[in-house]
Amino acid sequence: MTSHSAILCVTLGKVPSPASLAQAVAGYSLHQVASLKEAERLQVLQPVRVGLLLIGTEFSEPPAALEEFLLRHWQVRWVALLPPRLLCQPCWRALVHAHCHDFHTMPLDAARLGQTLGHVQGLAALGTALLPATAPVLPHMVGISNAMTRMRGQLQRVAGVLAPVLISGESGSGKELVAQAVHGLSARRKAPFIAVNCAALPASLIHAELFGHERGAYTGASRERRGLIEAAQGGTLLLDEIGDLPLELQASLLRFLQEKTILRLGSTVSRTVDVRVLAATHVDLAQAVARGSFREDLYYRLNVLSLEVPPLRQRREDVLPLAQYFFQQYAGERSRQLRGFSRTAAQALAAHDWPGNVRELLNRVRRAMVMADGRWIMPPDLGLEAVARSRAELGLDDARVLAERAAIAASLLEAGSNVAQAARRLGVSRMTLYRLLAKHGIAVRSHQRDTLRSAPD
Ligand SMILES: Nc1ncnc2c1ncn2[C@@H]1O[C@H](COP(=O)(O)OP(=O)(O)OP(=O)(O)O)[C@@H](O)[C@H]1O
Numbered sequence: 001m002t003s004h005s006a007i008l009c010v011t012l013g014k015v016p017s018p019a020s021l022a023q024a025v026a027g028y029s030l031h032q033v034a035s036l037k038e039a040e041r042l043q044v045l046q047p048v049r050v051g052l053l054l055i056g057t058e059f060s061e062p063p064a065a066l067e068e069f070l071l072r073h074w075q076v077r078w079v080a081l082l083p084p085r086l087l088c089q090p091c092w093r094a095l096v097h098a099h100c101h102d103f104h105t106m107p108l109d110a111a112r113l114g115q116t117l118g119h120v121q122g123l124a125a126l127g128t129a130l131l132p133a134t135a136p137v138l139p140h141m142v143g144i145s146n147a148m149t150r151m152r153g154q155l156q157r158v159a160g161v162l163a164p165v166l167i168s169g170e171s172g173s174g175k176e177l178v179a180q181a182v183h184g185l186s187a188r189r190k191a192p193f194i195a196v197n198c199a200a201l202p203a204s205l206i207h208a209e210l211f212g213h214e215r216g217a218y219t220g221a222s223r224e225r226r227g228l229i230e231a232a233q234g235g236t237l238l239l240d241e242i243g244d245l246p247l248e249l250q251a252s253l254l255r256f257l258q259e260k261t262i263l264r265l266g267s268t269v270s271r272t273v274d275v276r277v278l279a280a281t282h283v284d285l286a287q288a289v290a291r292g293s294f295r296e297d298l299y300y301r302l303n304v305l306s307l308e309v310p311p312l313r314q315r316r317e318d319v320l321p322l323a324q325y326f327f328q329q330y331a332g333e334r335s336r337q338l339r340g341f342s343r344t345a346a347q348a349l350a351a352h353d354w355p356g357n358v359r360e361l362l363n364r365v366r367r368a369m370v371m372a373d374g375r376w377i378m379p380p381d382l383g384l385e386a387v388a389r390s391r392a393e394l395g396l397d398d399a400r401v402l403a404e405r406a407a408i409a410a411s412l413l414e415a416g417s418n419v420a421q422a423a424r425r426l427g428v429s430r431m432t433l434y435r436l437l438a439k440h441g442i443a444v445r446s447h448q449r450d451t452l453r454s455a456p457d
Contacts, residue, residue: 006031006048007117008076010039012063013056020110024117025052036069043073049124050117053100055082061417062095070099071144071321074152077101077120081108090419098149139180142325145315151178154307159185164257164302166242167280169309172359175280176240178309182278183236191235194228199241207249213265229262232275242279242302243288247295254298277302312354312361316442319349322358326365334369342376343413348384350409350442351402405440408433412442 006029009021031046033039039051051073070078080103086092087105096103101123102116141148158165159182167175176195183193201209208218212227229237239245245253256262257277261270279302288294312319327340341349345368354360368381407426415421423433 005029005121006046006050007121008033008039008042008048008051009054010034010036010051011054011056012036012066013058015054015056020108021113023110024108024113026114028117028121036063036065040069043076049076050120051076051078052117053078053080053082055080055086057083057085059086060089061091067095067099067144070095071142074099077124079103079113079116079120081106081113091417098144098146139177139184140325141174141177141181142322143315143318144321145317147310147315148318151307151309155181155185158182158305158307161305162276163304164277164279165305165307166285166303167278167307167309168285169280169282170311170357171282172357173309173311174358175282175309176238178307179236179238179278179280182307183238183276186236186276188235188276192232193236193238194232195238195240196228197240199244203246203249206246207252208265210249211252211262211264214267216266218265224264227262227264229256229273229275230271232273234274236276236278239277239279241281243281243283243285243294247293250295250298254295254301257298257301312357316350316440319352319354319361320346322361323349323365326362327369330366330369333366335372337375338369338372338377339375340377342378343410345377345379345382345384346413347406347410348379348382351406352384353402401440404436405442408436408440408442 005027007025009025009030009032011032011034031042031048033042078100080096080100082092082096082103082105084105087096087103101120104113104116141152143149143151155178165179165182167178169175169178179195180193183189196210198206208225208227210227210229212225212230215222215224239253252263256273259270260274261272263270285294285299285303289296289299312322323341323346327334349361356363364382364384367383368377372378372381408422411422411425412419415425419433419437420430423430426433428436
């Protein structure tokens with residue numbers, strides 16, 4: 001069970017234990033740990049929803065494992081307490097901005113911190129009133145980009161209500177994962193989550209699949225069968241590629257959404273079903289409505305709430321953490337000597353445009369883990385050499401953008417994410433490099449350096 005009035009206090013480095021801390025946390029039970037490993041263990045045994053992060057003076061950059069830890073525990077509302085000097089460092093600022101609900105600087109103002117903690121506890125309690133008391137079963141959603149941080153916030157809000165959600169995004173960008181997260185965060189999480197790909201089922205079968213049929217409803221229906229909507233009773237139904245649902249079925253679906261009842265094929269008895277419907281699409285449904293291939297009334301019914309999963313090329317900072325995550329996930333399939341990604345492989349990953357989004361990245365990493373015969377994955381193992389060669393076929397503008405991005409990624413890697421050094425290597429000012437980083441959506445993260453530390457070219 002999640003403890004509502006407990007605070008996990010993680011101290012990293014040498015922090016002179018501020019006497020006034022006790023005053024700030026008075027009334028809460030404080031779980032104090034001095035390492036991320038201990039914090040990890042405690043979160044399993046006694047999960048909490050509010051965390052205090054005390055950072056010592058000796059860190060010039062966030063420890064590599066910290067960001068991963070914060071990513072894993074994104075449901076905890078963190079308040080950071082750190083020396084003011086660290087806030088001058090872009091890497092610390094980015095980390096606090098991405099993962100913390102609030103921050104305070106040393107020396108500690110106990111009254112102010114006490115107020116912040118009260119506020120954060122209040123918000124967390126609001127969240128738990130909407131959410132189930134036990135830790136929800138959630139898919140692991142990797143991503144450090146602003147877009148993913150925003151998405152996590154939206155998921156929490158959307159999960160607490162019953163309305164349908166329309167999830168849009170390019171193929172392979174993670175729409176189904178988002179749907180699983182909505183289900184996993186909702187009070188329905190113990191009931192079934194059923195995903196139906198409307199594009200994969202032939203139109204002739206999809207009615208019976210969704211709504212079920214009575215015995216003899218059609219040739220071959222030798223016994224009655226409940227459909228997938230009924231199978232999701234109490235839970236969540238994801239209608240993937242909803243844009244491919246035939247028009248006549250759109251009418252039945254609309255009826256179900258309005259009346260919460262279904263009619264099995266061949267039956268005259270309607271059955272009440274309690275199912276939350278999520279729909280996903282990679283096509284622009286508004287355009288489909290304009291073309292007349294999608295019912296307008298159904299579109300508005302489904303689009304009460306909407307979530308948009310951005311394509312991977314618009315959140316490039318997620319590429320390396322995702323690659324690293326898949327590498328660990330499929331570690332069992334790799335040869336024993338394989339250690340990780342070479343720098344050139346990381347550069348190739350950073351420069352690629354990912355038309356197939358996260359699924360393409362997953363496939364390339366798995367392929368590379370099987371194909372690589374050295375200790376480090378090289379670009380050809382990822383099938384990315386062809387991408388480099390095909391640049392000859394690009395227009396000059398695109399080629400310039402790609403070359404600029406690759407040069408920036410390479411200089412950052414070589415400079416260990418030190419922006420000043422990277423700018424010197426590139427022969428531009430620091431300000432220009434910051435502008436270029438923003439233009440290409442590249443975030444400077446300490447873990448990128450660590451992921452690649454000691455990796456050869
Ligand atoms: N943020 C993420 N963290 C970890 N894995 C992810 C993430 N996003 C996507 N994936 C993985 O990438 C693969 C593709 O994602 P998913 O199936 O959710 O995409 P989709 O948008 O629903 O694709 P399609 O449009 O083809 O149905 C899955 O294996 C999923 O688990």
